[in-house]
Amino acid sequence: xxxxxxxxxxxxxxxxxxxxxxxxxxxxxxxxxxxxxxxxxxxxxxxxxxxxxxxxxxxxxxxxxxxxxxxxxxxxxxx
Amino acid sequence: xxxxxxxxxxxxxxxxxxxxxxxxxxxxxxxxxxxxxxxxxxxxxxxxxxxxxxxxxxxxxxxxxxxxxxxxxxxxxxxxxxxxxxxxxxxxxxxxxxxxxxxxxxxxxxxxxxxxxxxxxxxxxxxxxxxxxxxxxxxxxxxxxxxxxxxxxxxxxxxxxxxxxxxxxxxxxxxxxxxxxxxxxxxxxxxxxxxxxxxxxxxxxxxxxxxxxxxxxxxxxxxxxxxxxxxxxxxxxxxxxxxxxx
Numbered sequence: 001x002x003x004x005x006x007x008x009x010x011x012x013x014x015x016x017x018x019x020x021x022x023x024x025x026x027x028x029x030x031x032x033x034x035x036x037x038x039x040x041x042x043x044x045x046x047x048x049x050x051x052x053x054x055x056x057x058x059x060x061x062x063x064x065x066x067x068x069x070x071x072x073x074x075x076x077x078x079x
Numbered sequence: 080x081x082x083x084x085x086x087x088x089x090x091x092x093x094x095x096x097x098x099x100x101x102x103x104x105x106x107x108x109x110x111x112x113x114x115x116x117x118x119x120x121x122x123x124x125x126x127x128x129x130x131x132x133x134x135x136x137x138x139x140x141x142x143x144x145x146x147x148x149x150x151x152x153x154x155x156x157x158x159x160x161x162x163x164x165x166x167x168x169x170x171x172x173x174x175x176x177x178x179x180x181x182x183x184x185x186x187x188x189x190x191x192x193x194x195x196x197x198x199x200x201x202x203x204x205x206x207x208x209x210x211x212x213x214x215x216x217x218x219x220x221x222x223x224x225x226x227x228x229x230x231x232x233x234x235x236x237x238x239x240x241x242x243x244x245x246x247x248x249x250x251x252x253x254x255x256x257x258x259x260x261x262x263x264x265x266x267x268x269x270x271x272x273x274x275x276x277x278x279x280x281x282x283x284x285x286x287x288x289x290x291x292x293x294x295x296x297x298x299x300x301x302x303x304x305x306x307x308x309x310x311x312x313x314x315x316x317x318x319x320x321x322x323x324x325x
Contacts, residue, residue: 038249042207 004051005070011046012066015039025067047073081305084109087157088304089149091140091198092168094121096267097217100293101165101300106132108301110163113153140168140194141186150201160209163304164202166195166239167217171269173228184231191235196242199257203250212255213304216243217296220263220319236261240315247313256312258303263319266290287320 009023016033029035029043044060047053047069053076055063063069088105092098094116102125106112111132114122119137126133134156138149154161169191172183199214206212221229222236240259247257264270264281270290273281282288299316302308317325 038207038253045204045208 004073007050008047008066008070008073011050012043012069015043015046023066025065025070027066028064029066030064043069051076080307081301082109083163083301083304086110086162086304087113087154087160088163088165089113089115089153089157089161089202090165090167091115091138091149092217093125094118095167096269097262097265097293097296098165098167099125100297101167101217102133103129104294104297104301105163105165105304108305110304111157113156113161115149115153116168140190140198143197146194146197147201150198154202154205161202161205162209162211163213163215164199165215165217165300165304166198168194169217169219169232169235171229171232173232175228176230179230187231188235188238191232192238192242195239199246203255206255207250207253210254212250212253213308214243214246214255214257215300215303216240216257216259217300218243218259218261218315220261220317220323223261223315223317223325224323243315244313251312254309256303256309258308258311258313259315260296260299260303261315261317261319262291262296263317263322264290265293265296267293285320285322287322289320291318291320 012023013020016035018033027033029040044055048055051073059072063072083105088110090098090102090112093102093114102112102114106129113134113136114125115136115138116122117139122135122137126135136149136152138145170187172187174183195216216239218239219236221233222240225233243257243259250257296318299318
């Protein structure tokens with residue numbers, strides 16, 4: 001399960017062009033990592049692809065931090 | 080210039096006069112095309128005349144589920160991608176406003192504006208991923224000038240222009256351009272129904288003193304779809320023989 005966190009962070013680093021050290025679980029995509037609203041949509045698309053899951057729009061809106069993303073994906077993977 | 084080899088294009092309303100000409104022009108420039116519309120027979124005929132690199136996916140633009148299906152099937156038919164979307168499908172239900180029924184208003188808005196938004200939204204994801212897209216919305220001169228008897232049609236076509244400008248701003252950083260093309264009076268089945276008197280009145284307002292041809296609209300679409308037009312977005316290209324100069 002821990003590799004979910006690593007895979008999420010890798011996507012965030014690649015997509016937003018940020019340093020690994022910045023990608024903490026509490027880091028907010030928009031406020032802390034410089035993402036715009038379209039970036040957040042693209043991140044969700046990238047997570048969906050990486051993990052073979054579907055993230056509905058209402059859930060996607062709640063994913064605001066790196067930790068939110070990891071938590072959601074872990075929850076989906078379990079169910 | 081304007082080579083579209085390797086590009087995948089979806090044209091709605093391809094069974095109509097302008098849509099058919101657009102599909103033929105994109106195909107001639109090398110694009111693979113998916114023809115959509117409601118008249119499957121006319122679409123199949125057009126496909127047969129184009130030969131290779133042509134597909135048909137019939138769909139209704141007033142049906143949300145059908146629009147999603149169209150986006151998926153068009154992408155699948157063209158090897159999993161869609162680079163150029165030409166939203167050309169449109170209907171008219173003309174009536175003076177005092178007599179216009181809610182159904183006439185709703186239907187025109189639903190097909191011409193809502194349907195276009197839905198299809199564009201459904202195809203955006205792939206374009207964003209590939210960092211390339213050309214969305215070309217066929218609006219109309221009456222969306223800018225208005226026209227008596229066409230409050231519904233003019234509202235829908237004006238709506239397309241505002242929608243396109245918003246989408247253009249949202250998507251420009253992803254290599255996707257969104258533009259409108261506004262034909263004036265073009266010789267098609269839609270304008271064939273006008274009486275001679277009406278045509279005479281209209282031509283009196285056209286400096287070029289003739290109706291335009293569908294091919295003259297298609298040429299504008301080819302330009303907006305091309306790599307060369309990468310820096311053109313949020314614009315409306317008017318092709319109207321000088322009828323309105325905006």
